[in-house]
Amino acid sequence: MSEQTADQIWTEIEARERRTVAELFAGDDARVDKLSARIDWGEGDTAGGVLFDWSKTHLDDDLLDRFESLARVRDFTAKRAALLNGETVNVTEGRAAEHTAQRGTGADASVEEAAALRDRMRLLVVAIHDGALGEVKHLIHVGIGGSALGPALAIDALTRDLARVDVHIVSNIDGVALEQAFAACDPKTTMLAVASKTFTTIETMTNAASVMRWLEEGGVADPSGRVVALTASPEKAVEWGVDETRVLPFQESVGGRYSIWSSIGFPVAVGAGWDEFEAMLAGAQAVDRHFAETEGRDNLPLRAAFADRYYTRGRKCQTRAVFAYDERLALFPDYLQQLEMESNGKRVTADGKPVDGPTAPITWGGVGTDAQHAVFQLLHQGTHVVPVDFIASIAPGDALDPAHHRILLTNCFAQGAALMKGDKGEDPARNFPGDRPSATILCDDLDAATLGALIAFHEHRTFASAVLMGINPFDQFGVELGKRMAKEIEGGKNDFDASTMALLQAAGLSE
Ligand code: F6P
Numbered sequence: 001m002s003e004q005t006a007d008q009i010w011t012e013i014e015a016r017e018r019r020t021v022a023e024l025f026a027g028d029d030a031r032v033d034k035l036s037a038r039i040d041w042g043e044g045d046t047a048g049g050v051l052f053d054w055s056k057t058h059l060d061d062d063l064l065d066r067f068e069s070l071a072r073v074r075d076f077t078a079k080r081a082a083l084l085n086g087e088t089v090n091v092t093e094g095r096a097a098e099h100t101a102q103r104g105t106g107a108d109a110s111v112e113e114a115a116a117l118r119d120r121m122r123l124l125v126v127a128i129h130d131g132a133l134g135e136v137k138h139l140i141h142v143g144i145g146g147s148a149l150g151p152a153l154a155i156d157a158l159t160r161d162l163a164r165v166d167v168h169i170v171s172n173i174d175g176v177a178l179e180q181a182f183a184a185c186d187p188k189t190t191m192l193a194v195a196s197k198t199f200t201t202i203e204t205m206t207n208a209a210s211v212m213r214w215l216e217e218g219g220v221a222d223p224s225g226r227v228v229a230l231t232a233s234p235e236k237a238v239e240w241g242v243d244e245t246r247v248l249p250f251q252e253s254v255g256g257r258y259s260i261w262s263s264i265g266f267p268v269a270v271g272a273g274w275d276e277f278e279a280m281l282a283g284a285q286a287v288d289r290h291f292a293e294t295e296g297r298d299n300l301p302l303r304a305a306f307a308d309r310y311y312t313r314g315r316k317c318q319t320r321a322v323f324a325y326d327e328r329l330a331l332f333p334d335y336l337q338q339l340e341m342e343s344n345g346k347r348v349t350a351d352g353k354p355v356d357g358p359t360a361p362i363t364w365g366g367v368g369t370d371a372q373h374a375v376f377q378l379l380h381q382g383t384h385v386v387p388v389d390f391i392a393s394i395a396p397g398d399a400l401d402p403a404h405h406r407i408l409l410t411n412c413f414a415q416g417a418a419l420m421k422g423d424k425g426e427d428p429a430r431n432f433p434g435d436r437p438s439a440t441i442l443c444d445d446l447d448a449a450t451l452g453a454l455i456a457f458h459e460h461r462t463f464a465s466a467v468l469m470g471i472n473p474f475d476q477f478g479v480e481l482g483k484r485m486a487k488e489i490e491g492g493k494n495d496f497d498a499s500t501m502a503l504l505q506a507a508g509l510s511e
Contacts, residue, residue, distance in 0.1 A: 006470075007356065009070045013063065013314050020435040021420050024060050031055050037300060039457075041286030041449060048283065048449050050457075051442040052300045056420050057307045057387070058315075058437055064297040067306035070468055076302070077295075079467045084292055086110050086253070090474035091350050097474045098253040099459065102261035103281040103452075105288045113251060117263065121248045124228065125269045125277075128191070129164060133226075136165055138185040141267040142178075142207040143195030144171040146256030147230070149338050150455070151195070151267045153331040154260065154280065157451050158272040160328060160397075167271035173203040178210055187218025193228045195264055197256050199236035202483075208240075230263040255474050257338050258459060276448040283452030291460045301460035304439065308461070309468050311387045311437065313357040319384070321375075322365035325392040325412035328446055329454075332391065333365035336458060343462045343473035350472040359469055365389075369411045379419060380432050388438040390416055391454070395445035416440055 004012075025031050032055050040049035071077075083089050086096045086107030101110040102118070128136050141151055148171040155167050168181035192215070194208040208227075215223035227246060229237035234249040250262035260268070261281060269277035290300065297303050311317040320340075322333050344360035366375065368390070379386055392412045396405035415438075422434015441457075443450045466473035485496075494501065494510050504510035 003073060004069060006070060006073050009066055009073065010313065010357065013066050013310070016062070018058075019060070021056055021058060021437060022435065024058065025055070028060070034061075035059060035303075037298070039287055039290045039300060039453060041283060041453070046279070046282070046449070048447065048453075049444050050450060050453055051440075052304070052457075053440040053442065054303055054307055056416055056438045056440070058310065059303070059307055063310060064303075064306065067309070067468075068296045070309075071296070071302065071306075071464075074467050074470060076464070076467050080292070080463075083463060084288075090253075090255070090472060092472055092475045092477070096253040097255055097258065098251055099255065099258035099261055100284075100288050100456075101251075102254065103285045103288060103456075105285065105292065110251065110253070114262070117249060117251075121263050121266060121269065122274055124246065124248065125266070125274050128270060129273075133191070135189045136191050136270075137189035139165050139167045139191050139193055139267055139270050140178075140181050140185060140211055141167060141169045141193040141195055142171070142204050142211060143169070143193075143230070143264070144201055144203045145338060145342075146259050147195040147197060147201075147204065147264055149257070149331070149335045150260030150264060153329075153335045153455075154265070154268040154448075154451060155271050156331050157328040157446065158268070158276055158448055163271045164273050165270045167267045169267065170207055171203065173206055175210070178207055182214055187215050187220050190215065191226045191228065192223075193230055193266055193270075194237070194240075194242070195230040195266075197232045197250075197254075197259065197264075199229070199231045199233040199240065202486075205240075228266065230266050256476075257342055260455065272448065279448035280452035280455075283449030283454075284456035285452075286449075287453045287456035287460065291456075299464075301457055302464045304457075304461045305464035305468055307387070307437075307439065308361070308465050311385075312359075312361045315385060316358070317361060317385050317387055318358070319362040319364055319386050320389070321379070321386050322363065322389045322391065323368045323371050323412075323415075324365070325368035325390060325408050326397060326446055327367060328397055329391060330367050332454070333363065335455070336365070337363045339458055340462050342476050342479070344466050344469070344471065345478065346471045346473075349470040351470075355469060355471060357469070359471060360465070368392075368415070369408065372411065372415065376415065379436065385436060388416070388419065388436070389441060390438060391441045391443070393443040393446040393450070397446060413440070 035055035036053035038049045038051045042048055084105055086098050089097050098106050098110050100106050102114045148169050152169040170177050170181050192211045196204045212223050224241050227242050229242040229247045231237050232250050232252045234247045237247045238244055248263035254262050265277055324332050340360050340363045346359050347355055349355055390412050392409055419436035419438050422432040425431035463473055
């Protein structure tokens with residue numbers, strides 16, 4: 001029989017008789033085994049792993065068969081190989097997407113180059129920790145988007161107990177953000193990291209210049225001696241005044257939102273320590289191995305993408321929520337927003353044709369249990385069906401009475417069960433429809449390797465979704481128009497629409 005087209009597969013998926021998740025459990029004793037699996041890594045002290053449980057979604061054998069067909073039609077295996085071999089997968093910008101090369105999987109030359117650049121970074125990090133650059137108590141890291149979200153997440157997740165150096169990640173052009181960092185730092189013991197792939201981003205360059213002035217006004221004799229640049233445009237960093245020895249380059253083929261593994265991870269290595277940074281890479285590498293070597297539904301990022309596509313296109317869910325039942329992952333939804341929405345919030349395919357269905361859902365979320373007391377009302381009883389991911393760690397992050405962690409985990413699991421089960425209630429106001437899907441990502445512990453694994457899992461899940469949609473997840477032209485118009489306003493252009501002109505006048509920015 002000849003292979004169906006993507007359209008035919010979707011028509012059949014949409015026409016399928018729907019069964020509730022509870023019915024799917026009742027009809028298949030092996031459901032948990034089929035739809036939950038672990039990725040493990042390391043041995044002894046470095047051993048760790050994560051359980052990915054997708055059994056409370058509507059995926060069943062039939063749907064998995066159909067999505068495996070879709071993956072075949074979309075050439076998933078060849079596209080995955082192209083990604084992992086460093087071929088030109090970012091077709092609109094004519095380059096590879098070599099984030100996995102940073103952690104050891106890719107074209108030999110790229111892996112080697114990444115390792116050499118990482119070694120250069122290690123020497124600088126060790127020198128800072130050894131005091132070779134004078135006393136360094138604080139690091140102000142300025143960057144935005146992919147040059148800030150990964151470092152902010154990792155610093156928040158890994159250095160709450162103990163930081164080798166106190167790191168402040170500043171992204172916003174709003175000076176309030178930078179002033180807050182200044183208030184917490186002493187210029188005499190502060191270093192500046194300027195993180196920008198392009199080394200042209202207005203927010204970052206403006207913030208960097210303000211930090212330089214603050215160092216100077218704070219009595220630092222040679223402010224430029226305190227600057228490190230993290231960039232794929234080393235020549236621009238040197239032009240800006242950073243000494244070549246403190247420019248830590250990364251490859252052009254590493255996308256901004258995929259760059260935590262490169263020198264953009266410098267603040268993580270400075271704040272959490274070199275070994276932690278390496279552990280993060282090792283956790284990601286374990287997921288890369290799984291992603292590269294596992295086929296079809298057993299490939300966990302691909303399986304997650306099957307569910308994501310099913311809900312977004314098959315059930316018209318416009319959003320997907322992520323709740324970390326772990327304070328240390330408070331910034332994970334922010335990180336995922338850029339990863340997923342900047343990658344897959346597109347309306348044309350890689351070859352420029354209109355897409356054949358909705359693309360990335362809106363990613364949002366928060367921290368459990370806080371979110372239960374704020375937004376879960378809508379998840380349980382609202383008119384929108386929102387697929388939810390729960391993320392938790394079996395090992396606690398605190399040393400308090402074990403009741404804290406027990407209550408945290410029981411609430412996490414209860415929410416997934418309640419969303420699925422529902423409750424008839426005494427009256428309509430107390431009725432819970434149930435059959436609301438969720439997935440649970442349960443980590444053995446939340447250490448650096450696990451954080452790396454979680455991020456890599458989501459990178460591959462995002463890529464797999466893009467392949468199923470036929471889009472290029474590695475460009476982001478959608479951010480350009482607004483930037484361009486802001487520049488035009490700065491340049492004095494004043495023929496915008498009446499509303500914009502009135503706002504500019506009200507703020508005193510135009511005559
Ligand atoms: O505006 C979007 C964007 O290009 C992101 O993709 C990127 O992570 C961010 O800006 C920052 O860019 P850069 O690292 O070049 O300063």
